[in-house]
Amino acid sequence: MKIRVRFAPSPTGLFHVGSARTTLFNYLHAKKRGGEFILRIEDTDKERSKPEYEENIFESLDWLGLEFDEGPIKEGSYGPYRQSERGEIYEKYIKKLFESGKAYPCFCSEDDLEREREAQLDRGEAPKYSEKCRKIDHEEDLKKIKNGEDFILRLMIEKGKEISFEDKIRGRVSFQSDGIGDFPISKGFERPFYNTACAIDDFEMRITDVIRGEDHISNTPKQILIQDALGFDRPNYAHLPLILAPDKSKMSKRFGAVAVSDYKKMGFLPESLTNFLALLGWSPGDDREFFSLGELEKEFSIERCKKSGAVFNKEKLEYINGLHIKNIDLQRLTNLCIPYLISESLIIPSHGEEEYPPAMGARSVTVDFKTADGRSINFDTLKEIVKEHQDRMTLLSQIADLSSYFFNRIEVDFDLLQWKEMNSEELKDVIDKAINIISNIDKWTKEEVTERLLQEANQYEGRGRFLWPIRAALTGEKASVGPFEVAWILGREEALKRLKQAKKSL
RNA sequence: GGCCCCGUCGUCUAGUCUGGCCUAGGACGCCAGGUUUUCAUCCUGGUAACAGGGGUUCAAAUCCCCUCGGGGUCACCA
Secondary structure: OOOEEEEOOOOOOOOEHHHHHHHHHHHHHHHHOOOEEEEOEOOOOOOOOOHHHHHHHHHHHHHHOOOOOEEOOEOOOOOOOEHHHOHHHHHHHHHHHHHOOOEEEEOOOHHHHHHHHHHHHHOOOOOOOOOHHHHOOHHHHHHHHHOOOOOEEEEOOOOOOEEEEEEOOOEEEEEEHHHOOOOEEEEOOOEEOHHHHHHHHHHHOOOOEEEEEHHHHHHHHHHHHHHHHHOOOOOEEEEEOOEEOOOOOEOOHHHOOOEHHHHHHHOOOHHHHHHHHHOOOEOOOOOOOOOOHHHHHHHOOHHHEOOOOEEOOHHHHHHHHHHHHHHOOHHHHHHHHHHHHHHOOOEEEOOOHHHOOOOOOOOOOOOOEEEOOOOEEOHHHHHHHHHHHOOOOOOOOHHHHHHHHHOOOOOOOHHHHOOOOOOHHHHHHHHHHHHHHHHOOOOOOHHHHHHHHHHHHOOOOOHHHHHHHHHHHHHOOOOOOOHHHHHHHHOHHHHHHHHHHHHHOO
16 A cells, blocks of 8 residues: 655644654655655644745745645645645534544533643642533433534543554553543534544545654544544554754754744755754664765665654754755855845845845846945856855855955955064065066966966965965955965956055055 | 653764674764864864663673653643
8 A cells, every 4th residue: 555644734833843854754754665745734723823834834845855745735636635624524524423422512611621620630630521511411412502502522432441552663652541531522513623633634635654743642542532433544653752952852942943944044955954854863774974855765764763852953953064065066056155145245136136036046147246345246256256165164154254355345454464473574575476476477267376376385484474464465364265266266456456455554 | 740752972873673793883062183375174083871770691782670860741722
């Protein structure tokens, strides 16, 4: 039988990295086994569900490259894929439960229930329904319902029964029915509660494998009870360990960035996030830890998942991002960096800001830019600048800080220009030599610039004596890309201008 | 508190099912050194763990029991 998995988020907030991990594992499990990955939106809570959050789910999944086979926007044979559109399906099953006598109406008020629960908690008991309304006979029930009395439906639970299931990650997990009680399954006949909708949808959508967070373990027996009452097949279960904040608690807003879209903004690559998230709870069994999504699809197996929670380690994520940045195509990297340069006002698209950000990777190469200090600069030059930083970045956003001197007017002073104990006469001499060399280079190529400057540098007892002042004069920074590359990228005119300016400061 | 789950370096993990090859391996971080014109990259080395206690066994990180610790969950939310 073909495997069918689902990811079922509620659009009540921005798409969370924890959700992304669950989605990823579902996706990988389906891909590895040639199955299908279904997206189901659990938007039955009308107050908290928002269309913009649903949109954020789609965008995040798309960005991460986790394409679903069926879902909203991509209807399949088992839709609709939003719970808010599945009312008739739920009603059918809820009525069946009532008519077969497996569920009964409860007319207790919310306030009474709340008081009861608190009293139980105070006594140190597990909060559980008293089963007061279970005693009302069927005729009475029908009469009350007819009279329009408010009610919820509760599932009648058999006492002294063990409910257990085989978890793909944890092995056998079992619960006692006595600890569960007659739990509520719906408001009236129309509005199913979470466990009910979930059990019905998983069945109706032919879900074979339910892979979700550990926080759902305690929902599982309830869903199994509903499945049994309705005569549904039971899917396979796998409960993933949670992703933890550094204090080992469930990762929440307190942690800082939790939304996938936040990580995108910070300058992470989608492949870095999927790579990192895959390693949180799963490992290939050997020492490899650099994976593309495609490689994960081949390597993944649910059996190799860990049971214990994993702390989200930002440093490691950045390290992995650095690895992926080194690895990607320069053209793509440049396109990804440009928005950060623009947002820091280091460059301005000469055809107007509205050209950016364009659809990813679809940018026209003919667009030119102006630098912050008013020179014009083209895409190829930006590409060279990005290339020089490819090995230095761990976040795309770092490009702005790292390369600002390429675009801005710079300032230099004696302290910066000085190498060891050189005095200003020596420094002036070095700069004059550089000006002379640069002025006389015939072919303005990187190789030529490098060769000519290096030739001169070799005349000194330490190359730094010649090269440091030049690099400092060209960049105005203590740390930067090397002098040859900077001079070449800036171009003869700008390089000479900066050298002359430096000389004046001496 | 009840129920459920979990427990190897600070962190992510390999090893646990199928005891011995584990004086516990890798990675991030951190520290030291090297390469280099600066910074970064890169390279080399170092740091650091089987939660504790009992068993079983010739042999236990691996099997059993207890203790301790951490987490999740207990809605007319999902």
